[in-house]
Amino acid sequence: MLSKALDTYFIGIENSYQFVKQYFKQAFVPPFHFQEIIHQCYEIGIKSLSLISLTGFIIGLVFTKQSRPPLEDFGATSWLPSLMGIAIVKALGPLVTALICAGKVGSGIGAELGSMRVTEQIDAMEVSAINPFKYLVATRVTAAVITIPILSFYCIVVGLLGSYVNIHKEEATSFIAFFKSSFSTISFLDLYTSITKSIFYGFTIGMIGCYKGFNASQGTRGVGKAANQAVVTAMFLIFIEEVIIVQVANWIRYY
Amino acid sequence: MSEKIIQNEPVIIIKNLYKSFGTLDVLKGVDLTINKGENVAILGKSGTGKSVLIKILVGLLKPDKGSVIVLDQNIAKLNEKELNALRIQVGFSFQNSALYDSMSIRQNMEFPLIMNNKNLSKTEVAKAVHEVLEAVGLKDKMNEMPGDLSGGQRKRIGIARTLILRPKIMLYDEPTAGLDPITCTEINNLINQVQETYNTTSIIITHDLSCARETGDRVAMLLDGKFAKIGSFDEVFKTDNEQIQNFYKYNFIQ
Structure with missing residues (x-):
């Protein structure tokens, strides 16, 4: 006989699977709530822009600053743009965006849907013959899948800009020379991998936020729990996805 | 309340309804028939399954056993599209308004x-x-x-x-809960006004006796998962049943 905790764990996995399956069943079948998708894209994208800008820029700047001393020892500071290109395009840009969005967007979706669940607003939709899954979940997940790759790309650009500011100050490198050097080591496979990663991250953040919020219980305590679990679970899955996608990309590269 | 005509045409038929949550048996064989144009107030203590009952009527919860027929349609046999078509005809007013x-x-x-x-x-x-x-x-x-x-x-x-x-049917879940007596009276009047204006059939879930008396053409007393008594307000409370008497006394003291 399985213990209660183990039962709960496997029931959770089954429920998550059903939730994801439900998304694919409903998101691509009319009626489509385009207006709500656009509204959610605005909520996720535009409202995260300032945070992404600041974080992306600082990461580019600080990472360049920190990487300079070891390269200086070998007289290899001219490699800095290439190093930053690899670091920001391949890893930092998508990952930082995903982590920021997991915190800001994931918790927001978890709390919003959680409070709608405990105050019976989701039930109110259902009894008004409105499909709450389609209106609330499908739109938010789709918006996250569309918006987070765009934010990632934006974060990459801002991060490289931060890096350029530091390199230009220290080495007086021109804008064109910096970007030529940065992208010299980046292939299209790297860009595709980054975009693919961001699509997976967007799906994970949207899905986990919606799942936790949609299934919230126990009143206001449940809302806090949903928001918290949305962030923790999404971040955990993002790191796992990062490892898997990098591994798969490397197999493709060397095959 | 003004005199009104209740047609002998059942719009809600609940037969032998059972519902449990884990080991907790909430509804244990509920039977109720409601006619067109009728207001039925369902009384009972908190946690006796009053809200569960009306949530089953709109398909928010599924019963373990028994049948629910609303506007000539068996809820259990409807697909999603049919259920939504039925839901448009059934208005649900939530306890916290939602x-x-x-x-x-x-x-x-x-x-x-x-x-x-x-x-x-x-x-x-x-x-x-x-x-x-x-x-x-x-x-x-x-x-x-x-x-x-x-x-x-x-x-x-x-x-x-x-x-x-x-909607043709209105379901009110604790419409007067948490309100002062004057606002309660206003809500009770509104429920009656809605019935007259829109010619609805209503179920009013409440533990407030004044609400049941002012709005219900019939009152159904839910005790231990079953209707202990159904009838006019006076008929229900003229009883030797100790639990019903206690319920009346408690409300009176309140």
Whole structure:
């Protein structure tokens, strides 16, 4: 006989699977709530822009600053743009965006849907013959899948800009020379991998936020729990996805 | 209450209904038939399954056993499309109103209407919103947010939101819970007014005796998962049943 905790764990996995399956069943079948998708894209994208800008820029700047001393020892500071290109395009840009969005967007979706669940607003939709899954979940997940790759790309650009500011100050490198050097080591496979990663991250953040919020219980305590679990679970899955996608990309590269 | 004609035409038939949550048996063989135009108040202590019963009527919960026939349709046998078509005809007023916090009162009214009638013009939608808000006496609150309203106003708006789809049946879940006596009387009058104006059949879930007396043509007393007594208010409370007597005394003291 399985213990209660183990039962709960496997029931959770089954429920998550059903939730994801439900998304694919409903998101691509009319009626489509385009207006709500656009509204959610605005909520996720535009409202995260300032945070992404600041974080992306600082990461580019600080990472360049920190990487300079070891390269200086070998007289290899001219490699800095290439190093930053690899670091920001391949890893930092998508990952930082995903982590920021997991915190800001994931918790927001978890709390919003959680409070709608405990105050019976989701039930109110259902009894008004409105499909709450389609209106609330499908739109938010789709918006996250569309918006987070765009934010990632934006974060990459801002991060490289931060890096350029530091390199230009220290080495007086021109804008064109910096970007030529940065992208010299980046292939299209790297860009595709980054975009693919961001699509997976967007799906994970949207899905986990919606799942936790949609299934919230126990009143206001449940809302806090949903928001918290949305962030923790999404971040955990993002790191796992990062490892898997990098591994798969490397197999493709060397095959 | 003014005299009204209740037609001998059942619109809700509940037969031998059972519902449990884990090891907790909530409903243990509930039977009830409600005729067209009738207001039935279901009384009972908290946790006796009153809300569970009406949630089963709209398919929010599934019964373990028994049958529920609403407007000649067996709830258990309906597919999603048929269930939604039925839900449009059944208005559900929630205990805490369940207004959409992120929408204004106007948007709260428009939302179910637009989602169910994509072809309506802006003028038709505005007219319908105007009409239901006037019916509940809150036309001036149209542009406010739910958070700006009092408890009584929220209840009224909740009722207006269900009325906008012109339901044939109204289900009220604790309509007077948490309200002062004057607002309770206003809500009771509104329930009766809705019945007269829109010719609805209603179930009023309550533990408030004055609400049951003022709104119910019949009162059904839910005890231990079954209806212990169904009849007029006076018939139900003229009884030797100790639990029913205690319920009456407790409400009287309150």
